[in-house]
Amino acid sequence: MSEINGKVLKHGEQTRTMHWVHMIAFIILALTGIGFYFDIGFIAGIFGGEANSSLVHRWAGVVFTVGPALYILLNFERFARFMNTIATITKDDIGWLKTMGGYIPFLKGEVPPQDKYNAGQKMLGHLIIIGCLLMILTGFPMWLWRAVVPAAFLAFCYNIHFWVAVILILAIAGHFFLAAIHPKSRVEFASMMMDGYIDAEISAHHNEKWFNSLQEVKE
């Protein structure tokens, strides 16, 4: 690989803002949710007691829903490109999954060139979208219709809400580890959380197919 000088704009301003908003809402929801399930007084105390904690959970749920919805409506093109990227599964993605992107030591083999998001990130994208939809679709009835829908339906919502929360919290923990801690990929952290840029050479290596489609703009 030749030396490439420069940087790549990977995540625009609105995408980063949406990611921040969604992340903060998710942390609050996860913390308060864990507090309810395990009846941890300390967590409820952080949010001003059990009743306030419940109120914070519900309104954080509103932010969790409205944030991405606004982003999608105001940036439909960006959203459509993202959906197209994660919905496109090629032989290279299957190849990435077979070698797990080189992240697992005993899985040897050549890692095929990847798109803007690698196969693992594409899977996480699907998981987060489906997971968030399920959380929203079960969360609001538990809040607004709790007195009027059949008890069995409400219990069904509680179960789905709980298990999807477990899956999402584990998935996001993995996402955080790979994006912010793992030495091979932690450069992604500054790109999404700070200025949106990533080193061109790293991008050309990790996201070769996407990098080749970019245009060079002189500063």
Added chain:
Amino acid sequence: MSIFKEKSVFTRRQFLIGSGMLAATAVITGIFAKFGFDAYAVSQDYIAKRAAGLYNLDEKMAIRKSHENPEILQIYKDFLSPGEVSPVSEKAHHLLHTKYGREIPAMIEELHAHRHDAA
């Protein structure tokens, strides 16, 4: 230093996948919301009928006010506040006021401790 950016090309495939995803979400949410609103409507209808039934029953009762019920007055005179009718007596407060949530175990213990008092 060079800056690399995405080309501003928006393909038909990208548009169709993006709008398809939005449409699918709208349909799923719509079906789910329809179920919820239907259940809400059925519930409201039931609540209205139940309330009407209770009012109807109440209108047919001979004694319609608990503080005028001779049996209740007798319980106060004989047991809850001996010799008089005092609804906020100490015994009435302990026996007739319930507890909720984390106060329940303490209430059960208290009832056990006084279980021979009523005899």
